[in-house]
Amino acid sequence: MSAVDRIQVADLQAKKQPRQARARATFDAIVEAGAQLLAAEGYAAVTTNRVAERAGVSIGSLYEYFPNKQSIIASALARVMREITAEVSHGLREALSLDGQPRAGIDSWMRAMTAALDRRGALLRVALREVPFLWDIPEVRGLSDTLQHIAQEGRRKSQRVVHFDDPEASTYLLMTMVWSAILQTVLYRPAHLSRERLTQTLVEMVLKLL
Amino acid sequence: MSAVDRIQVADLQAKKQPRQARARATFDAIVEAGAQLLAAEGYAAVTTNRVAERAGVSIGSLYEYFPNKQSIIASALARVMREITAEVSHGLREALSLDGQPRAGIDSWMRAMTAALDRRGALLRVALREVPFLWDIPEVRGLSDTLQHIAQEGRRKSQRVVHFDDPEASTYLLMTMVWSAILQTVLYRPAHLSRERLTQTLVEMVLKLL
DNA sequence: CATTAACCCGAATAAAAGCTCGGAAATACT
DNA sequence: AGTATTTCCGAGCTTTTATTCGGGTTAATG
Numbered sequence: 001m002s003a004v005d006r007i008q009v010a011d012l013q014a015k016k017q018p019r020q021a022r023a024r025a026t027f028d029a030i031v032e033a034g035a036q037l038l039a040a041e042g043y044a045a046v047t048t049n050r051v052a053e054r055a056g057v058s059i060g061s062l063y064e065y066f067p068n069k070q071s072i073i074a075s076a077l078a079r080v081m082r083e084i085t086a087e088v089s090h091g092l093r094e095a096l097s098l099d100g101q102p103r104a105g106i107d108s109w110m111r112a113m114t115a116a117l118d119r120r121g122a123l124l125r126v127a128l129r130e131v132p133f134l135w136d137i138p139e140v141r142g143l144s145d146t147l148q149h150i151a152q153e154g155r156r157k158s159q160r161v162v163h164f165d166d167p168e169a170s171t172y173l174l175m176t177m178v179w180s181a182i183l184q185t186v187l188y189r190p191a192h193l194s195r196e197r198l199t200q201t202l203v204e205m206v207l208k209l210l
Numbered sequence: 211m212s213a214v215d216r217i218q219v220a221d222l223q224a225k226k227q228p229r230q231a232r233a234r235a236t237f238d239a240i241v242e243a244g245a246q247l248l249a250a251e252g253y254a255a256v257t258t259n260r261v262a263e264r265a266g267v268s269i270g271s272l273y274e275y276f277p278n279k280q281s282i283i284a285s286a287l288a289r290v291m292r293e294i295t296a297e298v299s300h301g302l303r304e305a306l307s308l309d310g311q312p313r314a315g316i317d318s319w320m321r322a323m324t325a326a327l328d329r330r331g332a333l334l335r336v337a338l339r340e341v342p343f344l345w346d347i348p349e350v351r352g353l354s355d356t357l358q359h360i361a362q363e364g365r366r367k368s369q370r371v372v373h374f375d376d377p378e379a380s381t382y383l384l385m386t387m388v389w390s391a392i393l394q395t396v397l398y399r400p401a402h403l404s405r406e407r408l409t410q411t412l413v414e415m416v417l418k419l420l
Numbered sequence: 421c422a423t424t425a426a427c428c429c430g431a432a433t434a435a436a437a438g439c440t441c442g443g444a445a446a447t448a449c450t
Numbered sequence: 451a452g453t454a455t456t457t458c459c460g461a462g463c464t465t466t467t468a469t470t471c472g473g474g475t476t477a478a479t480g
Contacts, residue, residue: 015219018426018427019425019426019427019478020427020476020477020478021425022427022428022476022477023426023427023428026427026428029395042342043342043344044342047466047467047468048467048469049467049468052430057428057429058428058429059429059430059469060427060428060429060430060470060471061427061428061429061470063468063470064426064427064428067464068465068468069467069468069469073438100265110374128339129338129339129340129341129342129343129344129345130340130342131339131340132252132254132340134339135339164411164414164415165410165411165414166410166411168402168403169403169407169408170411170414170415172400172403172408173391173408173411173412173415174415175389176391176394176395177388177390177391177415178385178387180386180387180390180391180394181383181386181387184386184390185386190382192378193378193379193382197376197379198378198379198382198383200375201374201375201376201379201380201383202383203460204374204375204380205374205380205383205384205387205419208214208418208419209415209418228456228457229448229455229456230446230447230448230456230457232446232447232457232458233456233457233458236457236458252437255434257437257438258437258438258439259437259438262460267458267459268437268458268459268460269439269459269460269461270440270441270458270459270460271457271458271459273439273440274456274458275469278438278439279437279438279439308424309466356465
């Protein structure tokens with residue numbers, strides 16, 4: 001680990017873009033290997049040599065494209081965050097298309113979020129628990145911001161949403177609570193309660209707050 | 211870091227109990243130094259030599275009481291969790307004593323939780339984001355379980371709490387959501403919204419769900 | 421075909437950090 | 451006081467791991 005404490009955002013970016021097709025493959029293989037190792041064995045298990053090995057690439061090639069170990073992990077996580085952002089946004093659009101039926105809309109969106117997170121459970125668990133520079137990755141901050149923007153925009157557009165003293169604060173809290181609850185249940189699997197039950201109940205609760 | 215991946219719970223416990231008073235002081239100084247370093251500089255900054263140095267103790271003495279680095283951090287975090295558990299439980303008892311007034315009770319308890327977490331914000335931030343074996347620490351699991359027990363017990367005792375299809379699931383979710391929301395706002399400090407506003411709004415939302 | 425540029429390789433380097441061990445010093449016990 | 455036990459010490463061993471670098475290989479270019 002060492003004195004890798006204060007990390008600059010610049011250090012988290014890839015060093016060089018591949019120009020040829022085979023280089024592109026090398027680059028992708030490295031990112032993919034990093035993601036797999038991280039998800040399967042945790043942050044401490046991600047060493048540059050193991051990443052290179054699993055990617056079927058030499059350690060030298062790895063450093064051709066990435067300035068350091070962190071940038072590999074950051075690239076992998078950035079990719080995942082872009083995917084999740086896309087899926088969640090798409091899920092919202094689909095939910096909004098069910099305009100007349102609030103219950104169906106909420107239900108649809110909750111399930112989209114749950115699915116997006118669940119599909120990447122192992123990786124997210126490690127990322128959230130162990131990666132020290134997680135919140136220095138622009139795409140990670142971006143996802144949080146996106147969620148809040150979506151929520152606040154939804155509030156402004158729809159008159160019927162959230163009638164509390166402070167609309168902005170309550171919208172912030174509602175989004176935070178829903179997102180956290182989903183994350184929590186996806187990552188920590190409560191023993192006695194089925195996920196389906198939890199999803200249904202969550203929908204009920206959200207409806208009651210709107 | 212090395213191959214410290216699969217950690218046994220036994221490895222997280224102190225090796226030996228101090229018998230003399232000066233030894234007790236040494237032990238405590240080590241735990242305290244670990245906590246301070248962790249909170250101030252993050253997990254990667256906690257090296258055994260630095261802990262010993264900050265504790266004013268030699269590295270040899272450190273290994274007299276702790277079998278490895280993780281056990282120092284685990285001891286520090288276990289202590290904090292016990293403190294938080296105590297404060298939150300105490301806060302609940304105080305809230306319950308305000309029996310007739312649900313709003314005052316909820317408000318009081320929310321504030322107790324917020325205060326308990328806020329006071330240890332820096333340490334908790336690092337613990338939750340960076341400590342790989344956090345959830346292997348019995349006291350950490352204990353806090354989660356305690357919260358759920360408190361919530362479920364409260365539901366059973368009080369008839370007026372949570373009327374949804376599935377009482378157990380909704381109670382689980384409510385507790386999870388509230389705790390997450392407080393943790394989130396304490397750790398991530400949303401820019402535009404004051405903490406006071408958020409607390410008030412959270413109380414309103416909880417009341418609406420009960 | 422010649423030349424340049426991009427890409428790939430992996431042994432070796434160097435630094436960091438966890439932990440050991442032999443023995444000295446302080447404290448308790450009788 | 452004399453002995454046993456507990457505590458403390460810190461230089462150094464060992465292992466791990468990120469990163470470099472000199473040189474070879476493949477692909478683009480003219």
